[in-house]
Amino acid sequence: MNLVICLLATRRYLTVQQIRAAVPGYNQDTEEAFRRMFERDKEELRELGIPLETGTNSVAHDDEAGYRIARRDYELPEISLEPDEAAALGLAARLWQSAPLAGATGSALLKLRAAGVDAPESSGVLETRVAAREPAFPRCWDAVRDGRSVRFAYRTSGRTASEDRTVQPWGVVSWRGRWYLVGHDTGRNAQRVFRLSRVVGEVEVVGEPGSVVPPGDVDLRAAVARMAEDETRATAAVRLRAGAGWELRKDATAVRPDGNGWDVVEVGFSDPERLADRVAGYGPAAVVLSPPEAREAVVARLTALAGS
Amino acid sequence: MTSTPAQLSRLLALVPYLLSHPGTAIADVAAEFGISEQRLRQELDLLWVCGLPGHGPGDLIDFSFEGDTVSVIESAGVDRPLRLTVDEALALVVALRALAETPGLLARDAVARALAKVEQAAGNSALPAGRVEVAVEGQERVLPVVQQALDERRRLHLSYYVPARDETTDRDVDPMRVLVVEGRTYLEAWCRRTEGLRLFRLDRVESVELLDAPAEPPPDAEPRDIAQGLFVPSAEALLVTLALRPAAAWVADYHPCESVQEGSDGGLTVRLRVADPAWARRLALRLGPLGRILAPAELAEQVRAEAAAALAAYGEAAPAS
Numbered sequence: 001m002n003l004v005i006c007l008l009a010t011r012r013y014l015t016v017q018q019i020r021a022a023v024p025g026y027n028q029d030t031e032e033a034f035r036r037m038f039e040r041d042k043e044e045l046r047e048l049g050i051p052l053e054t055g056t057n058s059v060a061h062d063d064e065a066g067y068r069i070a071r072r073d074y075e076l077p078e079i080s081l082e083p084d085e086a087a088a089l090g091l092a093a094r095l096w097q098s099a100p101l102a103g104a105t106g107s108a109l110l111k112l113r114a115a116g117v118d119a120p121e122s123s124g125v126l127e128t129r130v131a132a133r134e135p136a137f138p139r140c141w142d143a144v145r146d147g148r149s150v151r152f153a154y155r156t157s158g159r160t161a162s163e164d165r166t167v168q169p170w171g172v173v174s175w176r177g178r179w180y181l182v183g184h185d186t187g188r189n190a191q192r193v194f195r196l197s198r199v200v201g202e203v204e205v206v207g208e209p210g211s212v213v214p215p216g217d218v219d220l221r222a223a224v225a226r227m228a229e230d231e232t233r234a235t236a237a238v239r240l241r242a243g244a245g246w247e248l249r250k251d252a253t254a255v256r257p258d259g260n261g262w263d264v265v266e267v268g269f270s271d272p273e274r275l276a277d278r279v280a281g282y283g284p285a286a287v288v289l290s291p292p293e294a295r296e297a298v299v300a301r302l303t304a305l306a307g308s
Numbered sequence: 309m310t311s312t313p314a315q316l317s318r319l320l321a322l323v324p325y326l327l328s329h330p331g332t333a334i335a336d337v338a339a340e341f342g343i344s345e346q347r348l349r350q351e352l353d354l355l356w357v358c359g360l361p362g363h364g365p366g367d368l369i370d371f372s373f374e375g376d377t378v379s380v381i382e383s384a385g386v387d388r389p390l391r392l393t394v395d396e397a398l399a400l401v402v403a404l405r406a407l408a409e410t411p412g413l414l415a416r417d418a419v420a421r422a423l424a425k426v427e428q429a430a431g432n433s434a435l436p437a438g439r440v441e442v443a444v445e446g447q448e449r450v451l452p453v454v455q456q457a458l459d460e461r462r463r464l465h466l467s468y469y470v471p472a473r474d475e476t477t478d479r480d481v482d483p484m485r486v487l488v489v490e491g492r493t494y495l496e497a498w499c500r501r502t503e504g505l506r507l508f509r510l511d512r513v514e515s516v517e518l519l520d521a522p523a524e525p526p527p528d529a530e531p532r533d534i535a536q537g538l539f540v541p542s543a544e545a546l547l548v549t550l551a552l553r554p555a556a557a558w559v560a561d562y563h564p565c566e567s568v569q570e571g572s573d574g575g576l577t578v579r580l581r582v583a584d585p586a587w588a589r590r591l592a593l594r595l596g597p598l599g600r601i602l603a604p605a606e607l608a609e610q611v612r613a614e615a616a617a618a619l620a621a622y623g624e625a626a627p628a629s
Contacts, residue, residue, distance in 0.1 A: 001316060005359060075389070088415075
């Protein structure tokens with residue numbers, strides 16, 4: 001604390017010896033003990049993001065290098081919020097359910113409050129929440145923040161074996177409660193989207209900070225949407241009992257009555273198994289008419305269950 | 309002086325906080341900083357011996373105590389808090405951006421202004437914010453009516469789809485709040501039909517109508533605590549045991565389970581509580597060979613019978629069991 005105050009107050013750079021003389025607590029010990037304490041305190045300052053400037057006071061002589069903290073680099077800039085803006089901030093502040101991010105939000109708000117900006121605590125008619133439960137998330141967040149690459153073992157969908165991947169991360173996206181990493185897969189030399197829940201084991205963060213610079217035109221959300229949602233590659237015809245299959249009807253491109261209290265709907269699908277996911281749950285109320293591979297996918301599931 | 313980074317961070321915020329909030333009760337300051345009153349007094353004592361080199365008058369941090377309140381007399385130059393770190397800036401900016409795109413919910417304008425001010429105060433710390441995005445499902449169809457009902461405290465009529473039963477039900481509800489959780493939007497409301505607090509996913513609302521009647525949820529209707537997740541099954545709900553092949557392991561991720569046991573082949577045996585057995589039957593049908601209901605036996609038999617009936621519709625005979 002005294003070190004911070006001392007370095008904030010001075011306009012000249014203070015040498016190590018000057019610091020030792022000025023800051024209470026440094027002067028009693030041996031030179032070696034002081035150096036250790038000083039190094040530890042400097043590290044603490046760095047961890048908190050306190051900007052330590054080094055330099056010399058005089059250009060001409062070879063003055064010993066010294067330290068100071070420039071006030072304008074240290075201080076939170078002036079900020080004041082209207083009541084409705086403060087309400088918005090208070091709401092945003094409750095968004096994160098992940099512990100590290102909730103912690104960061106909490107300490108940010110504390111700094112803002114210390115500057116006189118009070119965001120209201122009470123929740124009203126709106127609450128928003130995002131969690132980050134995937135174990136891979138914290139390292140990926142760090143890598144994205146610092147512009148560094150990541151290495152991890154990854155299990156592609158449906159397989160049990162995993163493969164090592166090295167990725168230059170462009171961003172992370174939360175989509176329907178799941179986190180995804182978008183980046184350049186150096187092994188495949190192409191953009192890839194990774195679902196963080198399929199990362200196996202630890203994520204290694206490698207490379208120098210700033211070594212990864214995302215291209216300016218990356219649309220993170222679109223990239224994840226393409227991976228997370230089904231692309232339509234074919235159309236199926238499904239016979240549905242009247243009143244049944246609401247979720248299919250919602251996505252249907254066409255609906256026509258088929259007589260006897262049944263309708264036929266046409267829905268787009270990406271592959272037969274994904275269509276079977278959407279149809280099989282309706283049991284006898286839904287029958288896939290075409291194409292054959294979609295029909296077979298549902299029949300296979302029902303056969304497995306009917307014979308068990 | 310030895311201190312932890314957390315403590316130093318707190319001490320650096322304490323002086324500016326007291327400067328901008330003079331005469332605050334000590335108990336309130338302690339609560340604000342999340343520490344006990346005793347701890348706070350220890351830290352004020354610590355600060356009292358801190359100050360500028362020379363330690364002459366006007367150099368040391370000084371407080372004044374009046375009754376149970378405290379104010380700063382001398383700040384020794386620690387007038388403003390430290391800038392936001394990158395993590396702090398990112399956490400706030402990304403959250404505000406997520407809010408900004410929830411259409412129809414808040415005065416978008418207020419969110420946009422707050423975002424601009426926070427981005428400016430964060431400076432370079434907020435630069436990586438473009439690399440983190442939280443996608444929120446758009447709900448322009450239903451949300452504006454819900455918003456109006458909340459603003460005007462009026463009852464709503466919902467036509468709502470219940471997936472477990474594959475049916476659309478009609479009911480009057482008294483809206484209480486909107487929840488946006490994991491990118492999906494829900495209305496928490498008092499359902500007048502079932503006389504209970506219910507959560508309605510807005511993308512399952514087939515139609516909504518604003519009624520003239522005022523919304524009157526019972527005074528003891530408590531909004532649920534969503535810290536533990538949205539869906540907490542009751543202890544009396546039916547317990548179902550499922551065997552899952554590895555490719556169906558996602559079920560354990562998506563639904564709260566009472567127990568999850570991993571088998572030697574990477575498969576899972578899970579036990580979960582189910583409010584409606586129909587939901588479990590639909591899940592089993594969807595999973596096909598990837599899942600198997602181990603218990604209760606009646607449920608497993610119902611699934612078998614339903615699958616056989618569905619197969620009949622395909623013109624395939626059910627295999628002899």
